[in-house]
Amino acid sequence: KRGIGMVFQNYALFPHMTIAENLSFPLEVRKMGKSDREAKVKRALEMVEMGAFGGRRPSQLSGGQQQRVALARALVFEPELVLMDEPLGALDKQLREKMQFEITHLAHNLGITTVYVTHDQTEALTMSDRVAVFNDGRIQQIAPPDELYESPKNSFVAQFIGENNTLEGRVKEIKNGIAVVQLDNGDLIDAKPVNVEKPGDRTLISIRPERVEFNRDRLKPDAHTLKAEVLEFIYMGDIFRTRLRVAGSDEFIIKTRNAPDQRRLQPGEQIEIGWLPEDCRALDAPQV
Structure with missing residues (x-):
């Protein structure tokens, strides 16, 4: 099975490993051969425009660069599903907006289902094909972004979104x-x-x-x-x-x-x- 990839808000990169080693780690766990690992790491880094940074350590990267690496690590083994828990919360507004579009484009281009948790309503509307609004653990409405915004089904959704x-x-x-x-x-x-x-x-x-x-x-x-x-x-x-x-x-x-x-x-x-x-x-x- 291809498994599940995860992206966290604090990146969760191993500080003692290089960027390439961070990406290679989930492949090693899956007993993949060295040549295959190197090819997949190279592809994943290029996918997030970080191909020249494989030899650096996380402490040598900016927050946005670390976020790209965390995303590449989640995608490197070509999972069926990626879970993202507020991955852009620590970024500044301009970089956050850029990463929103990059993550969306990657998910669509690779055909990977992404479950994205966020408290940012604009982020949810911008990135999603479908949005689920929760209140006290209960789903209030699941709909495409435009339907959710323009046709809320109850007062909670209307007040929560936008x-x-x-x-x-x-x-x-x-x-x-x-x-x-x-x-x-x-x-x-x-x-x-x-x-x-x-x-x-x-x-x-x-x-x-x-x-x-x-x-x-x-x-x-x-x-x-x-x-x-x-x-x-x-x-x-x-x-x-x-x-x-x-x-x-x-x-x-x-x-x-x-x-x-x-x-x-x-x-x-x-x-x-x-x-x-x-x-x-x-x-x-x-x-x-």
Whole structure:
């Protein structure tokens, strides 16, 4: 059997061995001949662009280089499955993002199933073909990244994955696949009913920041809108992040693209916001 490869957060490289010896070790354990071992080590190091580092020891490498070696060691014996336990947690942001793509490309190119454990939601969405969200040891939802982000099945997943606006209320009516929800402050909004069934059900409204509009031209004529006060404008380069006071909440966020024609909202400004009903989900009420 080809076995299972593992990559740890602290790399777990043997400090007294060279890089080549670290990679050769799992092959020696499997009683592989010297010439075969050397060929596989060479291939694995080249795979992670570390071919010139075989004679060095782990202490002579940067964190990113050690991570590449740890990855190569897990792949060197061509396992059927690779387990990765937060392997990029110790890296800086730029290197972490680069390694995310490298690991994904290697897994796809080699056809190796990879189980990747992470608390970084962006990392999970970026790298995965399928994501499983756990809460207290129970799987809440398993889905492709886009489905998980855009169509959460319950309030826990909606709040856990990505940035998300939530408002609490009660279902007033459900008709033609649209729920009219009365928020706790009395405002009415339209939403897509997901796991609410009847009028009177408590619900948590979920709406992603990038799906909120303050330009009425982009809203359906019959869409409900809410009054909002701009509290804070944050310039983030490619996007604008604006914090609003909406329906009694001071933590309502909208994100807009930094485009030449995009208006920068100013603190104190009074606006109206809204969204397409299909972008807003009426989920189960949060557990108290």
